[in-house]
């Protein structure tokens with residue numbers, strides 16, 4: 001288990017390779033379709049400092065509010081591939097060091113991760129309660145009114161948020177490798 | 193003996209069934225996951241991910257919060273005694289569903305397919321889905337499964353013969369379809385999954401049979417010998433694919449395979465595959481006039 005403190009440097013990220021288990025602590029930001037589109041179309045400046053060196057988490061949480069304080073009740077990852085068309089651009093524009101989600105992403109993102117020095121981290125799909133507990137504090141939320149709860153950008157302080165590196169900054173994707181291997185075995189089993 | 197339905201009592205009992213299903217995994221599923229975790233290589237991502245999933249299960253139960261935030265499609269299989277009003281049972285289930293959503297055991301998951309509007313309470317056209325059968329016992333049996341979107345998206349259906357797989361209209365053909373489907377799913381259905389299969393039927397009844405299989409116990413055996421053999425073989429072979437938990441690689445790609453057969457038309461031979469994620473949430477309730485019990 002590699003402990004990582006956000007924000008990350010390029011050196012932090014370049015040492016990671018696929019299959020590494022990591023635990024993240026520090027400030028991260030959630031973002032789904034609406035946030036990604038907004039980041040590219042409007043290029044807002046108020047989030048640059050926040051995102052630089054940090055990671056964007058593909059997550060539509062279940063939240064509760066007590067005494068004016070937001071709390072994450074369930075915070076599992078959502079499917080990442082939807083952001084494939086613009087993920088690399090977002091990484092570049094905002095100097096992100098990582099993307100967290102589930103299911104992995106495609107060749108454009110993989111190339112972007114390599115070029116700009118970032119990684120794709122796979123969170124534990126379905127482990128909603130466990131992941132919510134690693135969110136120590138919701139420090140702010142951006143575009144809540146406009147985007148709604150699942151799509152808003154939630155600024156989170158996390159502690160030991162668990163994930164696995166499945167796409168590294170050297171052009172390797174665990175997803176591609178596992179698929180190539182299993183394709184071969186499936187073919188043998190099907191026997192054609 | 194005529195069975196008299198106390199609607200309020202029944203509704204409250206269904207609400208408890210929904211809470212239980214959303215927040216606690218069945219014991220046999222937990223046992224299968226523990227076995228899988230112990231079986232994975234020390235220090236592997238597979239082992240630690242299964243460990244985290246199990247930790248999540250413990251936390252969700254302790255806090256009575258949803259195991260996964262996608263509380264899925266609500267599928268009810270109801271078995272009723274003769275003479276009970278289906279409409280009353282249905283109405284009670286709908287009310288319990290609305291209440292369970294209000295109490296955050298269910299996430300609002302029913303979206304109008306034309307307007308995109310979420311009804312906000314998990315009810316709508318054919319939502320929740322309720323399937324009725326009748327039996328002789330003076331009790332209502334209610335089985336509920338919560339089936340998430342991620343795994344439903346990798347559920348699929350084949351039509352035999354399938355030339356690309358060289359799969360014919362026989363159990364060998366069925367075998368090939370299942371290997372192909374699970375390989376295509378990779379980790380996307382939040383592996384390790386439990387695979388329900390319906391052989392035959394029309395496109396709808398085959399899939400209902402597939403979903404019905406998801407209520408079987410993990411370690412049971414199929415009463416039909418041929419199907420039992422196929423289940424055992426698939427359990428071993430699918431785990432050879434090496435996809436592993438969440439597709440990270442490993443020995444556990446599926447936890448179980450359950451197959452049922454339905455009569456079909458001479459002209460059709462469908463293989464319907466219902467992929468259920470590791471968050472295999474299903475429970476059963478038995479409701480009599482005097483008491484309620486849960487599995």
Ligand code: SF4
Nearest residue numbers: 126260340342382469
């Ligand atoms: S596939 Fe299952 S575990 Fe994964 S996110 Fe969906 S409901 Fe949750």
